[in-house]
Amino acid sequence: MSLAEVKNLRNQNRYEDAYRLSKSDLESKPEDIWMKRSHTWSIYYLIKKHVQAGESAQAKRFYAEFEALQMPPDETLIYERMAYFREVLSANYIAAKQLIQEGKFEEAFDLHAAAESPKSEQLAWSLYYLVRNQNKSKKPETAVLMHRLDFFKKNATPQKLLVFKLLLQELIKLPAELWSDTPLTQYLEFLGFFDLLDTEDYEKQDYEGKKIISLAERLHIAFSKALIREKASKARVEDYLRQIVEPLLEPHKGMLYVPYFKAKLLLEIGDRVEGLAAFMPFARKKQGEFWVWQVFAEYYHSDPELYLSCLCKAMTCRTKPEFLSGIKERLITHLIQAEDYDWAKSELIQLMKLREKQGWGSRTSHRAWINSPWYTAGLEIPLRGKYENYLTPAEKLLGGRSDSTSSEELLVVVDNLNPDKNMLNFLTRDKKKGFGKYQGIKPEVGGLYLIRGAGGGDGFYKIESLQKAEDRQEEMIHLRKQVSGTLLKKPGQSFGFVSGVFVSPGMIQAYELNENEALEGVAVYGPVKGKDTWAWRMVKMIKPEKKIALKLGTEY
Template sequence: MPAKEIKELRQSGRLEEAMQMAKAEFEEQPDNIWTKRNLSWVYYEYLKANATPDNFEDFVSWLNQLAELELPEDEKMLFDSLSFQVGKLLFALTREEPVSVQKINQLLGLVRNFHFTKPSEGYSFLLKGFHKGLKDTGYYLDFINWWGIENLSEQDHQKEKLPTGKEIMALAEQIYIAYAKHLLPQRDMQGNVNFDREKAEEFLPKLEALAEKYPNYQYPPYFQAKLLLALGDTEDVLSALIPFARKKQNDFWVWEILAEAVESDKDKVFSCHCRALLCTSPEEMLVGARQKMAELLINKKLYNEAKTEIELILQVKETHGHKIPGVINQWVSQAWYNEAKALDSNKTFYRQHSGLAEEILFADTPEELVFVEFVNADKSMLNFIASEEKFGFFKYDRFLKKVQPGEVLRVRFNGGAKGGRYNVLTCKKVNDDSFKSQFQKEVDGPVKIKPGASFGFIGDAFIHPSLITKYKLSDGQNFKGQIIKTYDSKKEKWGWKLI
């Protein structure tokens, strides 16, 4: 067989001579694997030479001729080399304007019956090309179902680092996200909603497994939550969404998804929309969120706050020359709008009503009861006691307007040092007399003030000089009042003090 001569001819660029020799050999023995193999590599050289958009038709012609050889599965070297040439052409096609989706889909149809090594570098390169060209088309699900998401390599699950040092999202994460997007309910031109529940239910465990194995991936939990919402599974949606929402809590749309997840609880829905509008985002991105909030505020007859949001929407629409939605024109023409007075900002209002939303986000962090021992209103700082083993201070103005010593709070902590500053996730006032009785009690007895001293005691409880003056106390005087537990950092022991 002239295999050696054919190889030398094609490697030296004498493709026509190589083709003549390989064809003649093949026509004599069409069922011989060696004649097929020799001819296939000549076809490959022609494919390699024509892997450009300008030569697309020639590339397709050679690809068809290669397919007609019906090479067996074990011709891996050829198929894997071919994957890079097809991928090269795919990337070139995606750089054209406009991108010819039909050509890309035509290539997909031609390579379906080739036997690529799975997983492999070449097979992943093929994936990148088709993903780039088809991710925003109706062909995407079909493509991924053929390619096989299980064929992603470990390398595909790692971020790609560019020469500039910039990191790109892992290919695997890109694929899962794009696939999940296509599984979400889609509305067609006739207004009908298309949603394949079976495919969504089949894909969810894979998405969940990905999020568990690669916790650094940010977006799979988001799409897991979106699919659960589409399936009507509101019980599991929060557990899927919360880890993602914590990472992205400064993005307004995270809170809008949370609002969908708790839609049966109107107070929580409202709180989520309030929290969304506390996020810092470009105003043009917040138009939809503000319109939702305006409607909620109108329903609550909070017209000043509603007008505040509507004016912000109108400013954005006018600045960018965008059409004003019909519903906003309706609101503006109503009597309440003319009578209402817009506020400088709704931020304070939203802070007051975002507590329930914050609680959703940190629902799996246990709440603890704490007793307020001291308050510095000027700095919005309070000292608390949870137990003799846990006490310290934290800033409260995010959660409470006013707080007094002796009050009980229910708090979620996020770290802190014993006796030092604590970080707080949620905080609200509660009534719990049983808990309070551990730290505050009534005292009735004689006051003890040593000669020349500005302070005193009632039993073992310390009386601060300011209270001696306030209550006009004197030594031996009988007094009835409230004392609270306190920690003496100098003596490093617990005691009591009059309040």
Template sequence: MPAKEIKELRQSGRLEEALEMAKAELEANPENIWTKRNLGWVYYEYLKVNASAESFEDFFSWLKQLVDLQFPEDEKILFDSLSFQVGKLVFALSKEEPIPVQKIKQLADLISNFHFPKPSDGYSYLLKSFHKGLKDSGYYLQFMDWWGLENLSEQDFQKEKLPTGKEIMALAEQVYIAYAKHLLPQRDMQGNVYFNREKAEEFLPHLEALGEKYPNYQYPPYFQAKLLLALGDHEDVLSALIPFARKKQNDFWVWEVLAEAVEQEPEKVFSCHCRALVCTSPEEMLVGVRQKMAEAMIQQKLYNEAKTEIERILKVKEAHGHKIPGIINQWVSQSWYAEARTLESNKSFYRQHTALAESILYSDTPEELVFVEFVNSDKSMLNFNASEEKFGFFKFDRFMKKVQPGEVLSVRLNEGAKGGRYNVLTCKKVTDDSFKSQFQKEVEGTVKIKPGANFGFIGDAFIHPSLITKYKLSDGQNFKGKIIKTYDSKKEKWGWKLI
């Protein structure tokens, strides 16, 4: 058998001679797997030579001839080697502008006849190349269903480190995200919407499992939430979206997705749009949310604020030469617009209306009531009591301008130490007389001041010297006032004091 000669010829680059000898050998013994292999490896050498964008037609022709040899599944070495050559060509095609999607699709169809070893480095390389070439095309799902997400290797789930030291997203996260994107409802040029509900429902558990196994992946929970929204499952969408939203809360579009999730509650939608516009983002990216905000402001007759939003939109549209939406032209032509005053900015308005949005973000953290014991207005700090086991202080200016001792707040506390500073996630004023009565009550009795002392007591309640001066109190005087419960850190016990 001339196998040795054929190998030497192809390795030395004398491919035409190797091809002629291998074809003759196969014709003489067509059922022999070795003669088929000899020819297959010659074809492979031709593929290596033609693995470039400009030689696509030649590459495709040799690849088709290799398919025609119909190798069995156990031809692993050849198939594994082929994956790198096909991947090399697809990467080359993906660098062209525009990407020749049809050529890549032709290759995908052809290699579906091969039995690549999986999982393997070669099979993952193949995926990486076709992901790059098809991720923005309508053929992506078809290719991925053939490739099979179950064939991802353990290495595919790890971040890739470039020679520069920069890390890029794991291949697994990239393909899961792209797959989810293609499952979302798609609208064609005629306005028809296509959505494969069954396929989306089938994929959701896989996306959820990925997020649970790899919590450092940022985007799977976002697309899980988008798919749940598309399926109309508003009940589960927040639990899926919240972990992602917390990480990306400074990106405006996170708040737009949250707004979709609570679309049945207009006040929360409005708050989410306010929160989105607090984020720092390029103006051209905020046009959509500004238009939604302007519409809501018009409905609430907040004409100055609405005009301010509309003028921001017009400025961006004109700067980029974009068409102005008809609804905006309609607003501009109305009498309220001419009469309204343009404000310098709506930022302070947004900040006043973000509390509901923030509460959505931390809705899985329970709210609890606290009683305001003391306020330092200059530093925007307050001391609070939640119980005899939980008390401390926190900064309040993110949530409100003013707060008074004796008020009750509903808060979400994240971290803190007993008697120390707490991190507050959400905070709002509430009325709860029952809770308040645990920490504040009316008292009436005789003032007791010892001779020479500048402080006193009314019952067991302490009277600070400043209050003795303020109310001109004297020993034996009958007095009626309010007392609050307070912790004495020196005596390490709870007591009451007059306010």
């Protein structure tokens, strides 16, 4: 009866009463294993209570009593539970917890760090509270955080525990300027990165009665920004896209910022075609946001008219004026280069008023502009309605002001393929360039096809269907032809010609071609990479047969 009574008292959180009763039972029957086990659990709950209250002396006293009981070795569960408290009580856990309760987060971390063998979980908890407190402050301190983050990275072993996920969330909240000399990406990957996340972390979360974007999407945003800021290598960006973004994030269609930052990363490493293709669906959905047009401006920076139009389009988007200050700076720089000094001066006057209102002060570049002769000589002009005069080129990128474009059918010849990404480049009958993603049918380089879908800016095409059209060869003879002849190749040159058609080094290597060898293949008339000219080039070999692997399209 006493055993049940002791258990009932513990269930009521009456741990002291349970302890007294179980101790009395044990004293009456000291050899009874059931009485000993009952009293051991009474001791366990009192230790737990005192540890949680930060009362180390009382907790240690009860732990000493547990050791004195000398429970049999096969009492595995209680030994496992007590092992945790043994570590806690011997590693300054309670003292550190007291420091955290007093708001002394740096001291708490340093106390754990000073242990002979710092415990990873305890280090993680103290670092989590420290970083969380820094995020709450207006200006997180690099000196406070960085050397402790370095210590943690060198001495902790991350595990899939709640604390490591919480720490991950706090790290991605820290401002970008804190990571100017230290790579955030290394810390996120060290902690476990996406391996820490659970299924629910890919869904939107409830926060103060509102839905916010998922932890997975927030992590993607922070990591993508860090890769760009750290000028990550092409290989590293591609690994992230192929191993994380495409298999883990893209299947979640509700994540709007996944295609946005995929496009940013692709543009950053120079993959302009795929970058624009990835960005277009996002741009159509979010075309009222100024940063969509900022990305377009970055993409079309080499086209002055379109670049200006994209900046003007961004300036017409509804948002807080301070959010547009970066766009305004880009616009001023462009106007100075275009020698439109009156407009540039007027923009700069507005920018300086905005920065003064926000308490930001002026930058060195601003002061240099103000002290320039063009600024002194320039006239201030009204800016109301100014941007609207330049919007048309930008709006045409998305097919005008509507969110979609009408479907059409095009006869094309495929001049380049990337089968890994299901991307194709094509030339239309009227010699316009285009590209898009295909599904279903597997096209061939040099093949004729009918494409149906919606066309967008800069040749991007949302392909709805793709079907062969070899029976319409006569309509495309100016762009595609069959050629045959002998290979002309000068000694020491890696390329050659057959009947005036360029044969690339990659094709010569893949087919192990020799000078004066008889060839037969398909040629396409298209733009020469890196030049403002068009020429015939071999894109498909019919004879001889290929001898080693060749990834069509990539080297022509």
